[in-house]
Amino acid sequence: DAGVIQSPRHEVTEMGQEVTLRCKPISGHDYLFWYRQTMMRGLELLIYFNNNVPIDDSGMPEDRFSAKMPNASFSTLKIQPSEPRDSAVYFCASSFGQTSNQPQHFGDGTRLSIL
Amino acid sequence: SQQGEEDPQALSIQEGENATMNCSYKTSINNLQWYRQNSGRGLVHLILIRSNEREKHSGRLRVTLDTSKKSSSLLITASRAADTASYFCAPVNTGGFKTIFGAGTRLFVKA
Numbered sequence: 001d002a003g004v005i006q007s008p009r010h011e012v013t014e015m016g017q018e019v020t021l022r023c024k025p026i027s028g029h030d031y032l033f034w035y036r037q038t039m040m041r042g043l044e045l046l047i048y049f050n051n052n053v054p055i056d057d058s059g060m061p062e063d064r065f066s067a068k069m070p071n072a073s074f075s076t077l078k079i080q081p082s083e084p085r086d087s088a089v090y091f092c093a094s095s096f097g098q099t100s101n102q103p104q105h106f107g108d109g110t111r112l113s114i115l
Numbered sequence: 116s117q118q119g120e121e122d123p124q125a126l127s128i129q130e131g132e133n134a135t136m137n138c139s140y141k142t143s144i145n146n147l148q149w150y151r152q153n154s155g156r157g158l159v160h161l162i163l164i165r166s167n168e169r170e171k172h173s174g175r176l177r178v179t180l181d182t183s184k185k186s187s188s189l190l191i192t193a194s195r196a197a198d199t200a201s202y203f204c205a206p207v208n209t210g211g212f213k214t215i216f217g218a219g220t221r222l223f224v225k226a
Contacts, residue, residue: 004157033214043158043203043216091157103148104214106157 002026004107006092012113018080021110023092024073033104034067034077035091043091049075082114117141118215119187119204125221134191136220138204145209147180147187152201152219161189161202196226 005024013019025032033048047057052069060067064083069075079086089111093104119138128134138147146165150158164171164180164187171178177190187206191198201219 042218045215093157101146103160103163104158106159108155108157 004092004094004105006090006107006110008110009108010111010113012115013082014115015083016081017114018078019082019086019112019114021077021090021092021112023075023077023107025075025092025094026096026105027073029094029096029105030072031095031097031102031104032069032075033093033095034075035093036088037091037109038088046077084114087112087114117144117206117208119147119206119217121202121204121217121220123220124218125223127223127225128194130194130196130224130226132194134194134198134222134224136189136202136204136222138187138189138206138217140185140187140204140206142185142208144182144206146207147178148205148207148214149176149178149187149189150203150205150216152203154200158203158216191222194222194224196224198222199224 007022030051034046035043037043046059047067049069067077089109091106091109093106095102095104119140122137144166146163148163149161151161152158162173162178164178175192180187201221203216203219205214
């Protein structure tokens, strides 16, 4: 079975540029999560969706960040404009059902470097 | 939702030894999950223990849960170099929709 697929695996861009990260969850999963991981702050939950609807975006750091899930098999996280402090590894995860009973399945992340 | 706190922050052992990592949390839980993260990879779910369970095994992994002390431990027996990774606990509240991860325990197993 294919796991959660993220693209690109690495992204290097200059500050001010728009960055789009992509995620394909596991087929049949109804929850999708976006995380950011840095050495300083650890793993932070940015936003999560249920059945393509954003449920909680309280972790989104600023208005520069936006996430969409146009259908059950695709989600994007966009940063516009990007800043050096956005450099981090961004993970997407999906689960079937509430996380109170189900594990999350993570992609291998996108390593983002903003110069 | 709540965050688990792992202890120790880092652990270095020889191959073949056992590794024990601890997790503490603050409020009542529905279950507690343990994840592993290898360098450069995403988190991988290891095991889930429910609040009414005290111990659970999976291969070389043994997880215990003490709800009266609000703590859990993960024991890896006969460790291998491939067990080198960061380990995270995730306490999940009843009806919890999101998981908050702590800083993790970084385990290094020397060959």
